[in-house]
Amino acid sequence: MTNIDQKHPTGTDEFLKGIWKQNPVFVQVLGMCPVLAVTNTAVNALAMGLATAFVLVMSNLVVSSVRQIVPKQVRIVSFIMIIATFVTVVDYLIQAISLDLHKALGAFISLIVVNCLILGRAEAFASKNGLGRSFLDGLGMGTGFTLGLLCLGGVREILGSGSLFGVSLFGSSFQPWVVMVLPPGGFFTLAGWLLFFNWRAQAKARSETSNVKETLA
Amino acid sequence: MNEDPLWQIFLNSCLVNNFVLAYFLGICPFLGVSAKLGTASRMGGAVTFVMVVSSMCAFGINALLTAMDAPYLKLISFIAVIASTVQLVEMFIKKMSPALFRALGIFLPLITTNCAILGVALFQTNKGYGFLQSLVFAVGAGAGFTLALILMAGLREKLELARPPEMVKGAALAMILAGLLSICFMGFAGLGN
Amino acid sequence: MSDATDTTQMAHAADKAKIWPMYRAVVGLGFLCGFIIVGVYEGTKPIIQRNRIEMREQAIKDVLPGAVTTQAFMLNEQEQFVTVPSAQENGGLLFAGYDESDQLVGLAIEAQGMGYQDVVRLLYGYSFESETILGIRVLESRETPGLGDRIESDPVFLKNFGTLDVRLTSDGSSVANPIEFVKPGEKTDDWQIDGISGATITSRATATLLRESSTSWLPKVNAQKDAFLKGKRSP
Numbered sequence: 001m002t003n004i005d006q007k008h009p010t011g012t013d014e015f016l017k018g019i020w021k022q023n024p025v026f027v028q029v030l031g032m033c034p035v036l037a038v039t040n041t042a043v044n045a046l047a048m049g050l051a052t053a054f055v056l057v058m059s060n061l062v063v064s065s066v067r068q069i070v071p072k073q074v075r076i077v078s079f080i081m082i083i084a085t086f087v088t089v090v091d092y093l094i095q096a097i098s099l100d101l102h103k104a105l106g107a108f109i110s111l112i113v114v115n116c117l118i119l120g121r122a123e124a125f126a127s128k129n130g131l132g133r134s135f136l137d138g139l140g141m142g143t144g145f146t147l148g149l150l151c152l153g154g155v156r157e158i159l160g161s162g163s164l165f166g167v168s169l170f171g172s173s174f175q176p177w178v179v180m181v182l183p184p185g186g187f188f189t190l191a192g193w194l195l196f197f198n199w200r201a202q203a204k205a206r207s208e209t210s211n212v213k214e215t216l217a
Numbered sequence: 218m219n220e221d222p223l224w225q226i227f228l229n230s231c232l233v234n235n236f237v238l239a240y241f242l243g244i245c246p247f248l249g250v251s252a253k254l255g256t257a258s259r260m261g262g263a264v265t266f267v268m269v270v271s272s273m274c275a276f277g278i279n280a281l282l283t284a285m286d287a288p289y290l291k292l293i294s295f296i297a298v299i300a301s302t303v304q305l306v307e308m309f310i311k312k313m314s315p316a317l318f319r320a321l322g323i324f325l326p327l328i329t330t331n332c333a334i335l336g337v338a339l340f341q342t343n344k345g346y347g348f349l350q351s352l353v354f355a356v357g358a359g360a361g362f363t364l365a366l367i368l369m370a371g372l373r374e375k376l377e378l379a380r381p382p383e384m385v386k387g388a389a390l391a392m393i394l395a396g397l398l399s400i401c402f403m404g405f406a407g408l409g410n
Numbered sequence: 411m412s413d414a415t416d417t418t419q420m421a422h423a424a425d426k427a428k429i430w431p432m433y434r435a436v437v438g439l440g441f442l443c444g445f446i447i448v449g450v451y452e453g454t455k456p457i458i459q460r461n462r463i464e465m466r467e468q469a470i471k472d473v474l475p476g477a478v479t480t481q482a483f484m485l486n487e488q489e490q491f492v493t494v495p496s497a498q499e500n501g502g503l504l505f506a507g508y509d510e511s512d513q514l515v516g517l518a519i520e521a522q523g524m525g526y527q528d529v530v531r532l533l534y535g536y537s538f539e540s541e542t543i544l545g546i547r548v549l550e551s552r553e554t555p556g557l558g559d560r561i562e563s564d565p566v567f568l569k570n571f572g573t574l575d576v577r578l579t580s581d582g583s584s585v586a587n588p589i590e591f592v593k594p595g596e597k598t599d600d601w602q603i604d605g606i607s608g609a610t611i612t613s614r615a616t617a618t619l620l621r622e623s624s625t626s627w628l629p630k631v632n633a634q635k636d637a638f639l640k641g642k643r644s645p
Contacts, residue, residue, distance in 0.1 A: 029388050032244040033332045070435045071428065078439050080300065084293040085443035089450045091292070096454040099461045103550070107339045110292050114332040116245060182403065183239050187396030191389050198384035225524065289451040293443065344529075406526055 011136050018140030024117050025148025026197050031117035035149060036186035038108050042165050045153025046146065047101055051094065051109060053142025055086045056118050060138035062086075063126040079122045080113070087112045117145065152189050156180045223353045226346070230357035232405040236333045237365040238398055243333030247366060248391050257370035258363065265359025267328050268337050270306060271299045272355035275338035276348055295338050303328055333362055368398055470505045470518040473535030473545040477507025477515045483638065485630070491637040504631070506638045507535070514639055516544060519627055523619030525551060526611040534620060536576070536628065538635060542600075543574040543620065551612075560609045561616050566594070567606045575600035576624050582632050585625050591617035 024030045034052065039045040062082050070078050091109045095102045102109070112118065121141055126134040157163060160180030162170045179185050221229075236242045243264070250260045278294050310318045328334060337358050341351040372394050381390055470480050483504045484494045494503065505518040516537040522529055530551045535544035548562050561567060577586045587601035591614050597604045603617040631638070 032248075033241050036241040036244065066435070066439065069431070070439070071432045074432045074436050077297075077300070078435060080296055081293065081436075081439055081443055084296050085446050088289060088292050088447050092289070092450050092454040092458065096457040096461065099458075099465050107336065107343060110339050111242070111332050111335060113292060113296050114335050179400070183241065184396045184399040184403065186241065187392050187399055191392035191396060194389035194392060195384060198387075198389060202384055221524070221529075289447050293447070 011133065014133055014136040015140040015143075018137065018142070018144040019147065020144070022141075023144045023148060024141055025145060025151075026193060028117075029194075030120060031115040031145070032190075033111060034108050034115065035152060036183070036190060038105055039149055039153040039156055039186060039189075040160065040181040041104075041157045042150060042153040043101075044104050045149040047094070048105060048108065049142075049146025049149040051090045051105075052112055052115060052118070053139070053146055054090055055083065055112055056121060056142045056145070057135060057138035058086045058089075059083045059118055059122055060126040060134040061131065063122045064129060064131050064134035067127045075127065076119075076123070079119060079127075083118050083122070084113050117141065151193060152186070155189050155192075156185055160185060221346075221350065223350065226350055226353050227357040227360075228405075230354050231361040231364070232402065235361040235365055235402050235405075236336060236358050237362055238395070238402045240336065242336040243331050243362055246328075246331055247362075247369060247395070248388070251366055251369040251391075252373055254367065254370045254374055257366045261359070261363025261366045264328055264331065264333065264362050265356070267299075267303055267306060268334055268355045268359045268362075269352065271302050271334055272337050272341060272351050273348075274298050274302055275342065276346075276351045279342045291342070295335060299334055299338065333358065365398065365402075369394065372398070466505075469533050469547045469549065470507055470535075472547045473518050473533055474507035474515045474537075475535075475544065476509045478510050479508050479512075480518075481506045481508070489630070491631070491634050504627075514538065517631060517638065519623060520549070521619045521623035522550075523615055523622065525615045526609075530612070530615060530619070532616070532619070534571075534623070536624070536631075538632070538638075541575070541577045543571050543576055543624070545571045546616070546620070559612075560606050561612055564606050564609070566604060567613060570597070570603045573600055574603065576628060578628060578632055583629055585628055588625055589617055589621040 018024065022028055025035055031052070034048050038048045059079070059082050063079055066078070087110060090112070091102075094105070094109060121138060125137050129137070154164060157165075158169060159177045160182075162168060162174040162176050177185075180189065230236070234240060237244065237247050246260060246264070251257050275295055275298070278298055279291070282288060282291055282294065307318075337355050341354050344354075346354055369391075373391070376390070376394075385393075467480055471477050482494045483491045483506060485504075486492050491504070503520070507515040507518060509515050516535050516539075518533050518535050520531065520533050522531040524530070531549040532546050532551075533549055534546045536542075537544050545568075546561075548559075551559065574589065575587060576589065578584065579586045587599070590599075590602045591605060592598075592602045594605050594607050596602075603613070603620070605613040605617075
């Protein structure tokens with residue numbers, strides 16, 4: 001056990017990788033439906049992110065604790081069943097917290113079930129790792145997903161309605177870019193963020209290669 | 218009970234509220250399988266087929282659950298039934314029509330986790346459609362999905378020989394294309410009147 | 411020969427041994443999931459129902475200014491309006507609003523129709539006294555944010571209501587002047603609705619669905635006005 005632990009990264013790394021190195025939205029480009037559909041305001045984005053994170057953490061915990069007793073053949077069925085359970089739970093919890101929020105998110109809460117990110121983490125991580133590690137992985141990925149949604153929701157709300165979290169930013173003279181809160185705006189904002197990250201990665205790669213050349217020289 | 222006329226439901230699910238470009242459902246296959254025109258149209262056919270079958274199943278389940286007064290089981294039973302329907306359809310096609318199976322085969326497992334399928338099932342129950350309405354809704358959604366996929370594939374084939382800057386390649390370029398397509402589809406809004 | 415049957419039998423036995431854990435896992439998990447879902451459903455049910463009713467009450471009070479208490483009504487098979495417990499959630503209901511001294515303020519009626527993108531559902535308040543539509547409140551819409559959703563916020567458009575004339579003809583069989591939709595700034599009569607430029611289709615759809623709903627409901631509710639007047643006092 002200690003051997004395995006030494007090979008594996010530490011718990012903090014497990015948590016942080018979901019936020020930065022393997023960010024589900026910008027790096028893995030997973031679970032795109034909610035990313036684009038409900039990010040027209042920052043509040044919706046935050047709520048969707050938290051709901052997904054909750055399902056992710058809970059399903060990771062349960063999958064990890066039953067991983068020894070579930071045979072390989074019925075693995076996917078069992079995972080989907082666990083995920084669907086927690087999505088139903090989240091659906092009722094959101095209805096109990098705020099009906100307005102439930103109306104804004106609509107059927108997309110139920111569609112968390114088919115978010116490839118959750119099944120992906122259950123299959124790739126939680127079914128192979130211990131309870132604590134799976135919890136941290138779920139928490140990290142969930143946080144990363146929420147942050148990604150917030151990045152999109154923030155930009156779309158600022159440009160599309162001139163406000164952030166419902167607080168008006170520019171006063172009444174601001175003419176909002178309505179297209180940003182409409183479906184095409186979702187695609188364009190995500191494209192913008194992906195371009196930004198590609199540009200950063202390229203700049204980094206370029207400076208690294210020039211460093212290597214310098215050391216070689 | 219919803220009383221929308223059938224043609225309105227079809228136009229709505231196919232063009233006005235296109236599943237891919239307005240609801241963002243089924244983005245994964247939309248980006249993944251839209252590189253070639255041929256595969257795109259076959260994938261569209263497979264999705265439409267499964268949509269119609271699972272929509273009919275979902276209608277039955279919903280009626281059953283309403284009779285049993287157990288709405289909390291909706292999601293879990295929808296997903297279970299869709300997954301097993303896809304499996305059954307796969308086996309059935311394999312047995313009955315090997316040619317069709319060769320055309321659709323590799324796409325069928327991919328479809329299980331396609332959110333558009335679950336989306337059809339959920340939206341039709343949310344809107345309270347009857348059996349015929351659900352059927353038309355599913356056909357419309359499938360046609361809209363196929364249309365979006367084929368248009369996207371056409372655009373991407375044209376771009377194959379273009380040389381975009383290095384950082385635009387891949388997902389970012391696909392997103393920009395999808396955004397432009399989505400703007401075009403906004404022109405259909407208001408058709409249902 | 412016997413060796414072969416032995417091996418197949420052994421293979422079968424091995425298969426059976428493998429099937430049992432599969433059943434156990436799936437059925438066990440199914441039970442667990444069922445318990446969780448039913449537990450949460452039962453736990454949150456009263457809260458959700460309270461939220462729903464609160465939301466509906468709020469909408470009714472918004473379209474019937476001055477209303478303090480409400481009572482739900484339903485049209486039964488004999489075309490009679492009868493009271494139903496307010497906790498009921500199904501559609502097709504009318505709501506009467508009463509002020510502090512239990513006087514009838516008006517009726518809140520639900521209407522729905524096709525908007526620009528999808529179905530628009532709204533609640534409108536009707537006053538018996540002035541025979542006008544007092545206000546509207548959108549319950550459900552997917553109209554374009556910033557354009558179509560201005561039917562809820564545009565001050566000029568909202569000024570249409572409050573004085574929107576839906577008087578009945580003298581015999582009470584139909585609305586004297588069905589609601590008309592006119593271009594912004596061209597309103598001359600009290601039964602016309604000024605549209606919003608930039609949200610033409612949504613505001614026209616609103617006018618259409620108000621016209622359809624008012625022409626079908628108002629003669630019926632006026633014929634049985636007494637049911638609503640005494641609705642509060644009779645149990």
